[in-house]
Amino acid sequence: xxxxxxxxxxxxxxxxxxxxxxxxxxxxxxxxxxxxxxxxxxxxxxxxxxxxxxxxxxxxxxxxxxxxxxxxxxxxxxxxxxxxxxxxxxxxxxxxxxxxxxxxxxxxxxxxxxxxxxxxxxxxxxxxxxxxxxxxxxxxxxxxxxxxxxxxxxxxxxxxxxxxxxxxxxxxxxxxxxxxxxxxxxxxxxxxxxxxxxxxxxxxxxxxxxxxxxxxxxxxxxxxxxxxxxxxxxxxxxxxxxxxxxxxxxxxxxxxxxxxxxxxxxxxxxxxxxxxxxxxxxxxxxxxxxxxxxxxxxxxxxxxxxxxxxxxxxxxxxxxxxxxxxxxxxxxxxxxxxxxxxxxxxxxxxxxxxxxxxxxxxxxxxxxxxxxxxxxxxxxxxxxxxxxxxxxxxxxxxxxxxxxxxxxxxxxxxxxxxxxxxxxxxxxxxxxxxxxxxxxxxxxxxxxxxxxxxxxxxxxxxxxxxxxxxxxxxxxxxxxxxxxxxxxxxxxxxxxxxxxxxxxxxxxxxxxxxxxxxxxxxxxxxxxxxxxxxxxxxxxxxxxxxxxxxxxxxxxxxxxxxxxxxxxxxx
Numbered sequence: 302x303x304x305x306x307x308x309x310x311x312x313x314x315x316x317x318x319x320x321x322x323x324x325x326x327x328x329x330x331x332x333x334x335x336x337x338x339x340x341x342x343x344x345x346x347x348x349x350x351x352x353x354x355x356x357x358x359x360x361x362x363x364x365x366x367x368x369x370x371x372x373x374x375x376x377x378x379x380x381x382x383x384x385x386x387x388x389x390x391x392x393x394x395x396x397x398x399x400x401x402x403x404x405x406x407x408x409x410x411x412x413x414x415x416x417x418x419x420x421x422x423x424x425x426x427x428x429x430x431x432x433x434x435x436x437x438x439x440x441x442x443x444x445x446x447x448x449x450x451x452x453x454x455x456x457x458x459x460x461x462x463x464x465x466x467x468x469x470x471x472x473x474x475x476x477x478x479x480x481x482x483x484x485x486x487x488x489x490x491x492x493x494x495x496x497x498x499x500x501x502x503x504x505x506x507x508x509x510x511x512x513x514x515x516x517x518x519x520x521x522x523x524x525x526x527x528x529x530x531x532x533x534x535x536x537x538x539x540x541x542x543x544x545x546x547x548x549x550x551x552x553x554x555x556x557x558x559x560x561x562x563x564x565x566x567x568x569x570x571x572x573x574x575x576x577x578x579x580x581x582x583x584x585x586x587x588x589x590x591x592x593x594x595x596x597x598x599x600x601x602x603x604x605x606x607x608x609x610x611x612x613x614x615x616x617x618x619x620x621x622x623x624x625x626x627x628x629x630x631x632x633x634x635x636x637x638x639x640x641x642x643x644x645x646x647x648x649x650x651x652x653x654x655x656x657x658x659x660x661x662x663x664x665x666x667x668x669x670x671x672x673x674x675x676x677x678x679x680x681x682x683x684x685x686x687x688x689x690x691x692x693x694x695x696x697x698x699x700x701x702x703x704x705x706x707x708x709x710x711x712x713x714x715x716x717x718x719x720x721x722x723x724x725x726x727x728x729x730x731x732x733x734x735x736x737x738x739x740x741x742x743x744x745x746x747x748x749x750x751x752x753x754x755x756x757x758x759x760x761x762x763x764x765x766x767x768x769x770x771x772x773x774x775x776x777x778x779x780x781x782x783x784x785x786x787x788x789x790x791x792x793x794x795x796x797x798x799x800x801x802x803x804x805x806x807x808x809x810x811x812x813x814x815x816x817x818x819x820x821x822x823x824x825x826x827x828x829x830x831x832x833x834x835x836x837x838x839x840x841x842x843x844x845x846x847x848x849x850x851x852x853x854x855x856x857x858x859x860x861x862x863x864x865x866x867x868x869x870x871x872x
Contacts, residue, residue: 306333308371309639310358310452311463311632312443314350314378315342315486315508315589317357318632320623321367322640329616330470330640335623336361337632342486342509343523351439355446362451370455372639373447375435375652377503378488380459381407381414383432384500389425399430407434415440415652419462421498431501433459433652441654457652461490461501463638468494468585470641471615480581481611482565483634484508484590489561491568495578502568506560508590514553519546530554534593554593562603580606587611587634613637735871742872746841753839757832759812767872768804768863803866804846810859817856825858826850833862843867 311318321334338357346353362368383406390398399418404411416434423429435457444454464483472479481492486508493500516526532538533550540547565584572578584606586597591610601608613634619626626633651658754760811829813821829850836842844865851859866872 307640307642308367308369308452309374309636310371310447311374311460311636311639312354312358312376312447313374313460313485313632313635314376314488315339316632317354317361318629318636319358319361319365319367319371320626320633320636320640321365322617325618329618330637331618331620332614332623332626332637333620334365334367335619335626336365337625337629341524341527342512343527344487344509345523351442351446354443355450358447358452359450368451370453371447372456372458373443373454374458374460374463374635374639375440375443376460376485376487377483377490378485378505379435379439380461380503381432381434382459382461382501382503383407384421384429385432386427386429389423389428395428398428399432402430403432403434406432409434409436413437415457415654417650417652418648419650420648429498431499433462433650435459435652437654440652441657444654444657454653454657458639458650459652460485460635461492461503462650463635464490464492464587465494465499465501465638466641467613467634467638468492468611470637471611471613471617472585473616475583477582478579480565480569480584481634482561482584482586482588482591483611484561484586484588486589489564489588489590491565493569493572493576493578493581495576498576498578500572500576502572504564504568506557506564508588510560511550511553511557511590511593514556515549518549518553557590558593558596558599562600565600565604582607584608585611587613587631589632591631742841742870746839746870746872749839749841753832753835756835757811757828759814760809760829760832762807762809764806764808766806768806770801770803802868803872805864805866805872806861807864808859808861810857813856813858819855821852821856821858826852829858829860833860836864841867841870841872 307322309320309322316337316339318337319335320332323331323333325331338361340353340357385402385406387398387402400411403416403418407414407416413436414434415437416432418430418432421429421431440457444457447454460483464481468479468481475494476496478493478495481490481494483490483492484507487505489504489507491502491504493502512523512527512530515521515530516523519526519529521529529538529546530550530553533540533547534554538547569581573580584600584604586600586608587610591597597608597610610631611634612630614627614630614637617637750762754762811821811825813825815824816822830848833845833848836845842864846863846865848862849860
């Protein structure tokens, strides 16, 4: 056998499994040491979960005889998983694009979580990645608790990623679409695999659902209901077949299987709709919840598919010292996945908190740093003494200069404050000037409007409505005319010339004296059009929009149009 060995710790919601793996000469994994400890998976104990993990790990670690750096897992109910698709970009820009997607898809500030991503597919057109995140306080608490148990975390993986690696390692010959269902205590992970692509969904339906149903029905504590469930479903209970407790447990288990079937069906339909994948050809069941009697057969009958237990030790050699692992194969899928590692083509994936990662890297290099510092101290002893004396003299000189600079700093601060006041007054004057110009412009605009109406004759306005720009509308640059924006002059910037676009909605009528009882004539229509066209020559108007005419009323031509105010002559 060849090193290096891998120490893996699967920290579940109700158990801790640890194992030491090595690689045989033929490349297969070898499980050399193994231990498993269970604890109460009650959700009400969530605040003590990391403590329970540490206590169980300490006991399991003593039995497995392992220590040092370990790869940890985080259970599905504590992990947020998102699948996103973006246009393919250069690898140099990929991290920035994916960080932006993480900010949009992770419902917490990125500073409050530890997150990473794994590429699902990259066809040079679209890039599909999986984002995984865990709250920073949770993973830090887990790592600190594990270190108190004598284990140093070297990497942290979501249980879902470990499950995917375990399947790819143990079932490399499986083609087509497959579904792996890992039923834990607090959550169930649904892993859809289609070649090198995969999709993960975590649901809250799990073993605790059965326990809670039993506890509610029998009015018992959760821990007592958990023990009763394990005894009856495990076949070790002495209760009679027709006892109320046994009936309650079996009914809760059957109800759980029915709900699990519905969740699998719904998830499969959604996955196929989104990905276009085929119906899973095989379904593999694993996890502590997979030990429910007749679960595999019932699901096979309901789903009309091939359902079989997942074998996490299919391609793993088990040493005699770890032979007990075969009795717990139902809960070893994630543990094996932690030891498999990522493919050589994949980006390293870990949810290890950055601070802990930096501390680990520093500890590895600490001996070199100590030696370097010692050599440096010896070589710099004399220069340090000399420069220390020079530094004392310089400090005295600096204090003298500081005393001379204090009055100058006070003058500088006063000048800065006065300049700020001047800028504020300039802005107020500019605003007042704009109001004055706008007031006179309205008078001149109405005078201009009246003159154009008089020239046409027999025409009057019924409505003039100001259309103010919406807050999100883009401003128009001063100088915008009938044919678009004029180029900015030298030294002119968009911020200097930008102005909001103001529109006036006008409605009116024209009297056709020649046709008082019939539809208005073409000549009247031309008169109104000439009126609208004349507005383009106005110094206040840049263009006319949305002209509409109504000739249905005998002898009256109704019209409606919008005048776009020239930003150079604001109203």
